[in-house]
Amino acid sequence: MVKMQWSLFVFIVMGHCSSIGGLLCEYYFIGYEKTWNEAQDHCRKNHTDLATVSNQTDRQRLLNSTTAQYPDGAWIGRQENTTNIVWRWSQPGMKFNKSESNWYQGQPNNVGDQEICVRMNAGTWDDDLCSVTYRFICYDVGLQNKSGQSFYISDDKMTWPEAQRFCRKNYTDLISGVKQLDDFKGQHPDYANLCPNNAKPCPFWIGLFRHSDWSWSDGSSFSFRSWDKGQPKKKCAMTTSNGNWSSDHCNETKPFFCYNDSVILINQSMIWEDALYYCRDHYRDLVSITNLDDQRWVQERAKMASTHHVWLGLRYTCTLDFWFWVSDETVHYKNWALPQSGNDCNMSGAMDRNGTWVKLIDDDNQLNFICSK
Template identity: 30%
Template structure:
């Protein structure tokens, strides 16, 4: 008869406490670069193909520590590195590359196909023109973001229609963006000819900032490194088509035509990997994939909160002859 007490524990879910093991593999957040000078004059794209075939890619630099790994005495006058601002992704069309045009409100390229560029625009003049204003005839012009112009903000109604507001006060593009985000939705986003005509009707013959901008220069290996080591007068878009980066004397960078024949620098990248093993005691059913997945998600969230990056968790049960029960 027993003592009348029920055991509500589900043996299938809990069972006896067991010793379990799981492993944590972590890759260094900072890849280890090794650089190789190649004295075979090629165009930038030829050099890129060579490096990808024989190494990893053209050289990427993420810090001055990487620069210090280069030969102290520069062996050539100039050498290609992996930096490029390919006009196919910003001049031919709006594009969806990381250096393509994007609207401030989304911050993402490839979200619209409408464009109203003036003749010969965008031009990326002096390698500085990465923000856009509407000209007095309603066409778009890229210009230096630090220039000061009037600007147009916008909001969206409940009917999903855009309402544009023109401000004659002159500001830099960034200051205008801050104002629009604080008081409206953002700088004007224009997605079709009708909306372009609406903005044009507001500006009254003035030039005005709209929300189009881009972030120039990308790395061949698609690194998101924001490190820059340009020479004092570069980039300057010299000679009017300077879309590829070279390293010059003192390891400073310059921009020049991608078709110039130069020696180049390749890179070999490795990542340091650390594997840790841990053991836990639990009475949960760790043969259930759903339970294991939930456990790993909790551990992942905890480690991420503690600052871990670029790691993988893997569950592994001990062999049955090593399992301890209590």
Template identity: 30%
Template sequence: MRRMTATFYLLLISELCSLKTAFSEFHFISEKKTYEEAKDYCQTIHTDLATINNMTEMNDLTAFVPNSTIRSWIGLELGNVSRWHWAWSTQNLDFLNWRVGEPKDLGEDSCAAIDPQGEWFESECDTERSFVCQGNSDVPNDYIFVADTKSWRDAQKHCRDLALDLVSVGSAEENKEVRNLSTDQNVWIGLFRDAWKWSDGSQSSFRYWKPQQPNYGNQHCVAAVFKDDGKWNNLNCGSQHSFICQGPSKVSSNTSTTATTPSNNTTNTGDVSASTTQGETFNTTQFSNVTPTGSDFPLTSGNLTLIRENMTWIESLNYCRERHMDLVYVAGQSTQDRVAHMAQHATSSHIWLGLRYTCNFDLWFWSASSTDCYQNWSPGQGPGEHSNECGITGAMVATGGHKWVGLPETQRLNFICQEDCSRI
């Protein structure tokens, strides 16, 4: 799947020269917490733990988190009631065609198949059957019959590897079309039953389990395992992991707080919207209400602001976004010249740009989206170079030719925020 997704993104890059990211609503928090602590944090500071609606969002999230991340909580938890869902998260459950006596409530998880008469029945998901993939749930007759027999989840993986998913059936007419494809076999359709629910109450049916997951017992909360392409694993809710929040910050940068100047030995949560210790109430981040003085005073030019504080790339990104800005996006030579002029006033040897490298897809992208193609890399740096490693992000040399280089995302540098990249 990674190879195919990377190919898609590279084709997109070749046409647009930048990747339009979709994870501005996601916030990675590196501080390890239990599931309930993480949920309380997200509901207090943002909206909730992350809800994932489709494969595009999952790929975006996988590219967004630091490359060293092993696993992080998302907002999926075990509920008390099992419900039927379509694999296509946009498909409503407004048409059913169960065989008499079905469904039979077989267990924690079960899946649905269609028989040669077009009637549905409940089945254990590990049974191997042929199946029908669908390219787009909103496009009629967009079906592909696969004669190979697989378990329900392996069948879904096969469909997803083709950028499809198992078929959803929304009407008697569609049901007849799927039945006609299946000839005289019982085949899988994209209907499944589980008791998992999203913390924010949304009805997304998207699931992205690792093989042999979920398993039950005392493992009622879900984490994305980024060393396994972000696939999901259910875990004991009391275990401690980093986590992903969603939604804008509820904490205003104008909130009156006691703030401290960040230093290299400051404990960082990975998201600069808030900080907390166990048992304390949430307060705004140490960066939210800093009144810079002396050499730390921000230098502003139009919609660009130089922040002469040394922060990691993630801290810098979140600092800017807390103020309804983003890390600077260099759209062309005029912007390069303005940023280079400001960089000369930095107190670090380089300044962070809104550039990030993802080793999952082997490409560079901007945290702000655009269709411009401008680049100013130093020799041996940038796209297609062997120097690219997991965990590097884009920076500009503060002096000389102001070329771009890739540096470890954990390095602490000055940075430039922009108000709105479309006006640069």
């Protein structure tokens, strides 16, 4: 049994020795001009879709993907579909749950239809003009790993967009989601007394905002935004030469960005080992997740699965007693659901539709799976 397990481990890690390098999509600049809908058709026929930008790293990669000039902007895959208003958290992947909201009495009141950003004061929320300056709270995964503290409390006051840019540049994002807010209150129970001279009220910007229901062409639900000041004003989004986004009428003609997805959801149900063979025969490998950006990208694909979980390229070896990625990547980043069962020789890793990982016995489960290309 030990010899068989060792042989399987060697086969798995030697079958493909290189990873996808953390780049789960590639951008392509198309220089001839089309309307937004024509650009969408072109990208879907020749690539995956019009460009989706999921985070600050993608924004910079898109900007660096060409030396061509596009002074009037270039289409990306974002379009306003409805006038409905929704609340979103700044950090991509965080879902707003109305039942968990903590509005102060009478809030949100959206005075003048202009109050679309949210501050926290003594634990409760209220909406305000995004142009007002307050102190703010950043969340950072790295801080937690180093010191056990997950948050940065600013000394300076900024507008909401300025605070968001500061947090994304220096940390992870503005504090987002009820769990982060609860963790913050646990780590900083006296935060309401941190304003100079114990001033009351003592508000802080948090990462909650209201916006029209824009969507990505490929159906992704990433909440990342990089709008220029005063935007959006029209129905279709374009990127500008500085990497920020503007908008224009969708029937205007412009160059555009497409992307090729480096992962694919297979809507067939197989045991883990058969899924591994399928990916290696038809694509590259079962997908590996090495950082938070990978996690968010793969999670979007898992949402479209027909099974409650999807197989990942994550495997346990009882011979050596550790988990490993089949691409030979070390398991540093983790997103296990808690609590988890113990390890078993026939266990592999799967992701549920919410993005958390679970340990499942291979032969007991036939699931959809995600391949890297």
